[in-house]
Amino acid sequence: MDIKVENVVASASSGAELDLKRISMELEGAEYVPEKFPGLIYKIKDPKTAMLLFTSGKLVCTGAKSVEMVNEVIFRVMGQLRELGIDVLEKPDVKIQNIVATTDLKTELNLNSIAITLGLERVEYEPEQFPGLVYRVAEPKVVALLFGSGKIVCTGAKVIPDIDLALQQIKKELSEAGLL
Amino acid sequence: MDIKVENVVASASSGAELDLKRISMELEGAEYVPEKFPGLIYKIKDPKTAMLLFTSGKLVCTGAKSVEMVNEVIFRVMGQLRELGIDVLEKPDVKIQNIVATTDLKTELNLNSIAITLGLERVEYEPEQFPGLVYRVAEPKVVALLFGSGKIVCTGAKVIPDIDLALQQIKKELSEAGLL
DNA sequence: GAATGATTTAATAAATTATTTATATAGTGT
DNA sequence: ACACTATATAAATAATTTATTAAATCATTC
Incomplete structure (x- = not known):
C-alpha cells in the first residue's frame, strides 16, 4: 500500500x-x-x-x-x-492535528454499489454534489474519500500508522463485500 | 419553409x-x-x-x-x-459545432395552448421569465424557441438539413394537434 | 418615449474556481 | 452553541468565463 x-x-x-x-x-x-x-x-x-x-x-x-x-x-x-x-x-x-494522505487502489471502484452495499449509515455519496464517496472509519477515527478511479484521500489522522490501519480496514471491508 | x-x-x-x-x-x-x-x-x-x-x-x-x-x-x-x-x-x-437559424410560420401561435397540449415534459414555457417557448426535438437533437408571433429560432444543429427536419417535425406536431 | 440591457437556447475552446473531508487557531455574528 | 472568517491538501466533478445569434418581453436609463 x-x-x-x-x-x-x-x-x-x-x-x-x-x-x-x-x-x-x-x-x-x-x-x-x-x-x-x-x-x-x-x-x-x-x-x-x-x-x-x-x-x-x-x-x-x-x-x-x-x-x-x-x-x-x-x-x-x-x-x-x-x-x-x-x-x-x-x-x-x-x-x-491532522494528516492528509492519498493512495491508489489501482482498480476502479463502483461507488454506487459501495453506497448501496454499505448503506447510507456507513457512507455518504451524493455524486451530483461531490464525486467522492465519504467513508468514515470509527477506529482509528479518520475519514476517507473514495473515488471511482480507485484513488483515495484519507484525512483526520493524527499519526501516520493510523492512515495505514484505516486504509487496511477499508480494503478489507470492500474486499469481503466483493466490491473490489 | x-x-x-x-x-x-x-x-x-x-x-x-x-x-x-x-x-x-x-x-x-x-x-x-x-x-x-x-x-x-x-x-x-x-x-x-x-x-x-x-x-x-x-x-x-x-x-x-x-x-x-x-x-x-x-x-x-x-x-x-x-x-x-x-x-x-x-x-x-x-x-x-452549432448552427443557429430562424424561420417564420407566418401565423400567430398560442404558446399557452401549445404548452398545455404538449405538456411540460415536452416543452418549457415561462413567459414571465422569457417570452419564448422552449421546444426540444429528440432526433435530430436540436432546440427550437417558439414565439407568439410565429417566429422560430432553431439551435443545436450541426448540419443544415437537420434544421429543416426539426422544423418540419414541429410544424407537423402543431398541425396535428390543431395548434396552427 | 426611445434606447439599451438582461432574459433563453446551443456549441466549442481552456483556465479557474467551487464542491467535500479533517484540523488547530480566534474573532464576529446569530 | 453554532456558523463563518482563513490556511493547506488530495481526489473528480460541475460551473463559470468569452464569443456569437435570432426571437420578444421585461426592467432600467436619458
Whole structure:
C-alpha cells in the first residue's frame, strides 16, 4: 500500500504573546487583516507552507508534506521571530492535528454499489454534489474519500500508522463485500 | 419553409501551439486577458465574426452566416498567423459545432395552448421569465424557441438539413394537434 | 418615449474556481 | 452553541468565463 502524505497540519504555542500588527510590518510577506481573520497569515514559499500566528502566541502550520517538515518550518519561524527580538521558545511543543494522505487502489471502484452495499449509515455519496464517496472509519477515527478511479484521500489522522490501519480496514471491508 | 442561418459556430485545430501573448501584440484588434479568459479574442469586422484562439492551437469561430463563411474566416486567420511566422496549417479541418437559424410560420401561435397540449415534459414555457417557448426535438437533437408571433429560432444543429427536419417535425406536431 | 440591457437556447475552446473531508487557531455574528 | 472568517491538501466533478445569434418581453436609463 503506497501512501503519500499530502498535507500535515500542526499547532503549537510560541510561549509569548504576539504583537501581530508589528510582526506583519517586519515579516516580509505576512498578511494581517484582523477584521477579516484574527490570525496573521504568513505564507512560506519553500517549502510551500503557511503559518497562522495568533495574539495569544498560539500558531498553526499547514501545507507540510511530513511531520519532520512541520517541525522544521515552525522552528524556523520561531527563529525569525526571535530575530525580531520577540522572546518566543526556540523549539515549542508541536502537536500534529491532522494528516492528509492519498493512495491508489489501482482498480476502479463502483461507488454506487459501495453506497448501496454499505448503506447510507456507513457512507455518504451524493455524486451530483461531490464525486467522492465519504467513508468514515470509527477506529482509528479518520475519514476517507473514495473515488471511482480507485484513488483515495484519507484525512483526520493524527499519526501516520493510523492512515495505514484505516486504509487496511477499508480494503478489507470492500474486499469481503466483493466490491473490489 | 424559408430558413435563415443567423450564426455558425465551428472549432478547429491550427496544428501548432500558439503564443497568445505574442499574437495579441502583433494581431491588430486581438484581446488577451488570460486572468479573465484563457483564450485570445479576435473580433473581425468583415464579415462580423469572432475567433477564439487557445494556447493548445485549438480555435473557435463564431458569428458566421454560413458554413462557407466559417471556413473562409478560419483560413484567412490561418494566413495571418502564417504571416507572423507561426507554422499553422493553411487549411485545418473545420468542424461545425452549432448552427443557429430562424424561420417564420407566418401565423400567430398560442404558446399557452401549445404548452398545455404538449405538456411540460415536452416543452418549457415561462413567459414571465422569457417570452419564448422552449421546444426540444429528440432526433435530430436540436432546440427550437417558439414565439407568439410565429417566429422560430432553431439551435443545436450541426448540419443544415437537420434544421429543416426539426422544423418540419414541429410544424407537423402543431398541425396535428390543431395548434396552427 | 426611445434606447439599451438582461432574459433563453446551443456549441466549442481552456483556465479557474467551487464542491467535500479533517484540523488547530480566534474573532464576529446569530 | 453554532456558523463563518482563513490556511493547506488530495481526489473528480460541475460551473463559470468569452464569443456569437435570432426571437420578444421585461426592467432600467436619458
